[in-house]
Structure formats: structure tokens, C-alpha cells
Amino acid sequence: MEPLNNDMSSIPDRDALPYRDCVGIAVFNRDGNVFIGRRKGSDDPERSADFDAPWQMPQGGIDKGEDPLRAALRELYEETNITAVSLLAEAPEWIYYDLPEDMLGKALKGKYRGQRQRWFAFAFTGDDSEIDVEAPGGGKFHAEFEAWRWERLSRTPGLIVPFKREAYEKVVEAFIDIPQRFTHV
Template sequence: MTDKPDREALPYRDCVGVALFNADGKVFMGRRKAEGDPDQSARFDAPWQMPQGGIDKGEDPLRAAMRELQEETNVTSVSLLAEAPEWVYYDLPEEALGVAWSGKYRGQRQRWFAFAFTGSETEIDVQSPGQGKFPAEFDGWRWESLTRTPGLVVPFKRDAYRKVVEAFADIPQRFTHG
């Protein structure tokens, strides 16, 4: 007998995701820290992801995206490029259901935003974002091709990342130099 919750009875957690593009049209990818990882992404062989996080009650999704970006990367020098046309969903795997996020959610419903990074790379600080004001969620980072991101994330987020790639497919070309 299992005391796993009924997946269908659980809601999705409202969240945002950020595709942060550099001047070469590559996106920021952070490597999840293993400790304090609510959805257990870091224990998989593919612990990479773009910045993402929950939308606070009454918070505007765009404001939440900018807040999460700062909390996870220290980055504030951005300009909005696009918003994905629809919510992107993913479900937690069976082993995380009833465990992640205190067992309250079946997965996430994410609103994705694409930003151009307009600052210097010295602004990026995943070890001590906000001069230590925010807990570090990543222990490393890199710039990556948008089309490669689905293969770098945990299996249960891959379909969601494919939708993000589709939504922002035209953006990397905006940065290519003749």
C-alpha cells in the first residue's frame, strides 16, 4: 500500500522560467546544487537548467521572472525580448510526487520569458547572488545553444524545454553577426 497522493488531484505550481541570451545568442544554463534541490534535479545526470522559480501570490509573472533571475544569477542588466505564447507544463516523476515542494503539487505551470543580457559577465554570481542575500541554487553556469538545452536537463523537464526552444527559436538569429 502506498501513500502517494493522487497525481490528478494535485494542482500545478505557478512558476516562471527565464531564457537569458548573451550577445552571441547563447542561453544561460545553471548547474543545480544537490542540497536544497526541491524537485531533486541535481541527482540526475543532467542537473542543468535555465533560471526558474515560483510566482508569489499576486505577483506579475514578468516581475517574478526578473526577481527569480536576480535571486539565482545576480543578473539585473536585461532587456525583454519575448514572452512564450502559452503556459508550459511539466509533471514531476513518480519518485518526486508527494515529496517535492512539500507534496503540494504535481508539477509546474511555467510562464517563460526571453531576455537579452545587457551587462558584463562579472555581474553573474551564482555562488553568492545579491552579495549573499539569496541562497545559491546553482554551483556553476555556462552559455549554451538554445537547441541543446532539452538534452541537458532532467528527463521530466525535456518536453517543457522543447516547447521553450520552439517558442524562442527565432531569437538566437537576432544576435548573429553578418
């Protein structure tokens, strides 16, 4: 009888892994609702059968030496094709989330324990026809979303994968007053 393989070295040490620096983007339309996209593809570890919440706001990595605001505008364009925006606010602090144990060493190229995100809120000043999640950047960028819609900001924590829920609650807290700015007289 062969001994059981109890090699724990294949499980990454969470504390030894850094957070990946990223941006998150909350884009508000004229009605005060926020853009959300449904993540694309079953090969996405955040869109597995374990999670019935494949929606999220745009987000992505900050390149080395890149200013977070520039990264936010770049990621927004690369994921949604949106360029017609006006900055409304920046969250007052970095917002963190950790990957669940079973995703450590797999998601985020296996190099990170989670993300440290700088969140920005923008007013969408364009027309919905500008939004193209299927071929963002005229098809220059890989589609990350398969669908999109406008949603109330307060509902987003219930639409995200569970391990990001607390982070989204902090995003809601940071931008809670923004939807009221869009109420027209």
C-alpha cells in the first residue's frame, strides 16, 4: 500500500503572496445606475458552477509605473469601449479582497493572494451605443464580458462572486451619494 501524499508544498502560502495592484471602475449613467458586465466564459475561475454571481464592474491591473487614474481609463476602454466619461470621485482608500483557498495558486496567474484596488467613479457622458463588450477597442482587446446592463449601485454586492462581496460593499459605501447626484429636477 502506497502512503498518502500529504505534500502541502503545492498549496501556496497565502501570507507569502502579494496583492495585485488594480483599479475598479464604477460608471454611472444619467439615471444614477452603474454599469455591470457579465463575465465571459466557463473557463473563467470566477464564473464556475460554484458561483451564481458572474456580474461585476470593470476592473484590471495597474501596469508598472502607471498612474491609477490612467489605468482606470485604459481598463474601462479595453473592457467596454467607453471613453466618454467625466471623473466624479475616487474612493478614499485602497479596497482589498482575498482569493478563496481553492483559487490560490490558480487565479490571478497564481502569483497573488488577491487584489488591492483603487476605485474611481465616472459619469458616463456618451450614448449607450458607444458600449461594446463583445469587441472592445474595435476588436483590439479580448472580450471579458458577454453582456452588460445598468444596475443600482446598492445591488452590486449581491451580484458579485461571494469572495468579492465585502470589497463591493466598501465600493458602495465610498460612492453611496453619487446616484442621488443624478436625480433631475
